[in-house]
Amino acid sequence: AQSVTQLGSHVSVSEGALVLLRCNYSSSVPPYLFWYVQYPNQGLQLLLKYTTGATLVKGINGFEAEFKKSETSFHLTKPSAHMSDAAEYFCAAFSYQGAQKLVFGQGTRLTINP
Amino acid sequence: DAGVIQSPRHEVTEMGQEVTLRCKPISGHNSLFWYRQTMMRGLELLIYFNNNVPIDDSGMPEDRFSAKMPNASFSTLKIQPSEPRDSAVYFCASIFLQAANTEAFFGQGTRLTVV
Numbered sequence: 001a002q003s004v005t006q007l008g009s010h011v012s013v014s015e016g017a018l019v020l021l022r023c024n025y026s027s028s029v030p031p032y033l034f035w036y037v038q039y040p041n042q043g044l045q046l047l048l049k050y051t052t053g054a055t056l057v058k059g060i061n062g063f064e065a066e067f068k069k070s071e072t073s074f075h076l077t078k079p080s081a082h083m084s085d086a087a088e089y090f091c092a093a094f095s096y097q098g099a100q101k102l103v104f105g106q107g108t109r110l111t112i113n114p
Numbered sequence: 115d116a117g118v119i120q121s122p123r124h125e126v127t128e129m130g131q132e133v134t135l136r137c138k139p140i141s142g143h144n145s146l147f148w149y150r151q152t153m154m155r156g157l158e159l160l161i162y163f164n165n166n167v168p169i170d171d172s173g174m175p176e177d178r179f180s181a182k183m184p185n186a187s188f189s190t191l192k193i194q195p196s197e198p199r200d201s202a203v204y205f206c207a208s209i210f211l212q213a214a215n216t217e218a219f220f221g222q223g224t225r226l227t228v229v
Contacts, residue, residue, distance in 0.1 A: 096211075
């Protein structure tokens with residue numbers, strides 16, 4: 001069965017520091033992969049996605065992620081954290097073949113220290 | 115398009131009452147998902163539909179939960195009877211299934227409190 005694991009339920013970085021949020025998936029077929037961001041009391045907003053093609057994808061707000069099939073990973077990074085990046089981040093996988101369902105990781109709460 | 119629309123945004127109800135949550139997906143989308151979000155369990159997939167047909171409801175916690183999608187523009191999630199442990203934020207998301215262009219759009223959620 002398809003599953004998504006996010007390492008670290010809480011990550012704290014200083015403003016201006018590198019942000020790295022980890023995501024690994026488990027699937028017999030490489031799925032489509034997504035990162036979503038959720039601000040307090042709001043729904044989920046798409047940051048970026050990987051479906052096919054270039055494995056390094058760029059998203060909104062300066063975030064990017066790299067799909068590494070050999071490591072079954074899709075880690076999210078941002079070179080320099082901003083206070084406005086404080087939010088909860090979710091990694092998700094969608095299997096286009098077979099059971100077409102969108103499965104989420106547990107989420108990582110990102111805190112930015114001034 | 116106004117996006118995925120959920121109603122109500124907030125619902126407070128007494129234990130034992132029936133609760134109905136509503137979702138209007140984005141026009142033209144052919145898949146719809148219901149999720150429940152809690153601090154303890156994160157985002158749980160409850161059920162999803164493809165072309166209005168329920169495909170997988172294995173995430174529905176109990177028989178008290180039911181979901182319908184009578185047409186492409188409307189879905190409901192019903193809890194009857196409701197219990198305090200059902201308190202959570204319930205999200206609806208819709209997708210247009212198309213290779214290499216798949217993206218889920220979420221509603222703002224319904225915050226349910228059962229007292």
